[in-house]
Amino acid sequence: AVAMEATRIRARHSANGKTSEQMEQPAQWGRAWEVDWLSLIAVLGLLCFAPFIVFYFVMACDQYQCSISQPLFELLQGETTLLSIWARTASFTWSAAKIYSIWVAFQAFLYMYVPDVTHKLIPGYVGGVQDGARTPAGLINKYEINGLQCWLITHALWFANAYYFYWFSPTIIFDNWIPLMWCANILGYTVSTFAFIKAYLFPTNSEDCKFTGNIFYDYMMGIEFNPRIGKWFDFKLFFNGRPGIIAWTLINLSYMAKQQELYGQVTNSMILVNVLQAMYVLDFFWNEAWYLKTIDICHDHFGWYLGWGDCVWLPYLYTLQGLYLVYHPVQLSNPHALAVLLLGLVGYYIFRSTNHQKDLFRRTQGSCSIWGRKPTFIECSYRSADGGIHHSKLLTSGFWGVVRHFNYTGDLMGSLAYCAACGFGHILPYFYIVYMTILLVHRCVRDEHRCSSKYGKDWKRYTNAVPYRLIPGVF
Ligand code: NDP
Numbered sequence: 238a239v240a241m242e243a244t245r246i247r248a249r250h251s252a253n254g255k256t257s258e259q260m261e262q263p264a265q266w267g268r269a270w271e272v273d274w275l276s277l278i279a280v281l282g283l284l285c286f287a288p289f290i291v292f293y294f295v296m297a298c299d300q301y302q303c304s305i306s307q308p309l310f311e312l313l314q315g316e317t318t319l320l321s322i323w324a325r326t327a328s329f330t331w332s333a334a335k336i337y338s339i340w341v342a343f344q345a346f347l348y349m350y351v352p353d354v355t356h357k358l359i360p361g362y363v364g365g366v367q368d369g370a371r372t373p374a375g376l377i378n379k380y381e382i383n384g385l386q387c388w389l390i391t392h393a394l395w396f397a398n399a400y401y402f403y404w405f406s407p408t409i410i411f412d413n414w415i416p417l418m419w420c421a422n423i424l425g426y427t428v429s430t431f432a433f434i435k436a437y438l439f440p441t442n443s444e445d446c447k448f449t450g451n452i453f454y455d456y457m458m459g460i461e462f463n464p465r466i467g468k469w470f471d472f473k474l475f476f477n478g479r480p481g482i483i484a485w486t487l488i489n490l491s492y493m494a495k496q497q498e499l500y501g502q503v504t505n506s507m508i509l510v511n512v513l514q515a516m517y518v519l520d521f522f523w524n525e526a527w528y529l530k531t532i533d534i535c536h537d538h539f540g541w542y543l544g545w546g547d548c549v550w551l552p553y554l555y556t557l558q559g560l561y562l563v564y565h566p567v568q569l570s571n572p573h574a575l576a577v578l579l580l581g582l583v584g585y586y587i588f589r590s591t592n593h594q595k596d597l598f599r600r601t602q603g604s605c606s607i608w609g610r611k612p613t614f615i616e617c618s619y620r621s622a623d624g625g626i627h628h629s630k631l632l633t634s635g636f637w638g639v640v641r642h643f644n645y646t647g648d649l650m651g652s653l654a655y656c657a658a659c660g661f662g663h664i665l666p667y668f669y670i671v672y673m674t675i676l677l678v679h680r681c682v683r684d685e686h687r688c689s690s691k692y693g694k695d696w697k698r699y700t701n702a703v704p705y706r707l708i709p710g711v712f
Contacts, residue, residue, distance in 0.1 A: 333416030459540025584650025617695030
């Protein structure tokens with residue numbers, strides 16, 4: 238993902254042909270149109286290696302008790318071979334294919350055919366039909382926001398099955414984990430390839446397509462901005478926010494059930510991982526309308542990066558802590574558990590409050606109160622691809638006056654809490670914090686390139702007013 242983000246920044250630079258500082262007001266909204274050879278190598282490398290990274294972690298748990306060094310060590314020592322690792326790996330099964338197909342079809346059904354009623358029942362929740370952000374071509378798409386409802390129905394059914402109907406074992410996900418991985422890969426590649434072909438043959442909005450002339454880059458980063466089938470089946474919202482993220486909490490519940498089955502008890506570390514990650518997932522669904530304004534939805538094109546990433550990378554690598562705890566049932570001391578809980582809660586508070594402040598500020602056009610005062614901001618303007626000039630504001634008070642991406646800092650604190658819940662016995666559960674740090678630091682740099690290109694010298698005024706990105710005085 239990091240290389241993908243770096244790739245995009247490079248491509249964007251060569252497309253603009255000049256640095257953001259050289260741009261005049263109002264700034265053109267920069268987009269990638271050319272790909273240099275370094276970007277191409279990164280794209281090819283990722284297309285080839287990202288699936289192996291996922292495989293490696295899952296295989297390490299399945300065959301080596303979650304040791305990530307042992308397989309390499311044995312391979313180097315000649316004690317095992319790639320072929321014997323492959324021979325020990327569970328293969329594709331039709332029963333996993335059936336489970337996976339039912340899962341994705343059920344989520345598609347909920348997404349498409351069960352209009353949101355939760356916003357009528359739960360005060361403060363924003364659901365139903367909502368506007369997305371303006372696309373580079375100047376369009377504003379409509380979305381049916383019903384993610385919270387889908388999550389609630391799915392989990393109600395999960396618990397109804399576990400405690401009442403007994404149609405299937407709650408350990409079903411863990412028990413089919415590797416066969417399901419093959420199915421997720423099939424879907425990830427199918428969706429990405431379909432989106433790629435669709436962009437040539439029947440794009441949803443040709444004005445919002447981006448052809449760089451390099452098929453590998455286009456396949457990976459996407460051509461269409463908002464591919465849709467019919468009026469409502471939006472690829473980005475569905476794949477970003479449905480089969481993968483809804484599964485996240487179910488996968489954790491399945492790991493918890495497996496611990497119970499194997500050891501007759503559930504450890505406090507497993508409960509912490511389940512609770513903290515469920516909070517993050519629920520936050521995502523509670524704020525789904527807000528999510529329409531985040532980078533994934535309002536800046537990224539839909540390609541392999543989002544298609545495969547949402548189907549495979551997210552459900553398999555974001556849930557490594559729970560998987561690890563099935564193999565290593567860590568019971569934390571009370572102070573350790575309390576410290577993890579506090580770190581998770583404080584991180585979540587910073588993450589949520591920072592995001593909320595920006596959302597409130599943008600929704601009310603600055604007519605709100607941040608930390609009990611009228612917000613301070615910088616007025617800025619930009620030009621969309623249709624030549625239209627638009628105005629915007631950059632908040633400089635509250636958390637947005639402390640550093641430019643305090644939401645990322647909070648996210649990283651929460652991520653560290655998930656990892657620390659697994660104790661200090663192995664490196665594998667710490668993959669998440671390493672990955673998130675690299676991802677968010679790169680995302681921050683990439684976003685700032687985009688903003689700089691979009692807002693020109695207004696962005697410079699903002700960075701002068703708020704000089705640090707993630708940690709005050711450090712970075
Ligand atoms: P942000 O929500 O920070 O959005 C960045 C955008 O906000 C900028 O492009 C700009 O957009 C606008 N903006 C920047 N500075 C200001 C300001 N001072 N005032 C007002 N608007 C501003 O980033 P993301 O969309 O990347 O992230 C959203 C959340 O999702 C974060 O909390 C992040 O931690 C989380 N996340 C989680 C991931 C995961 O895998 N778990 C992955 C990625 C993100 P504009 O063009 O509108 O001005």
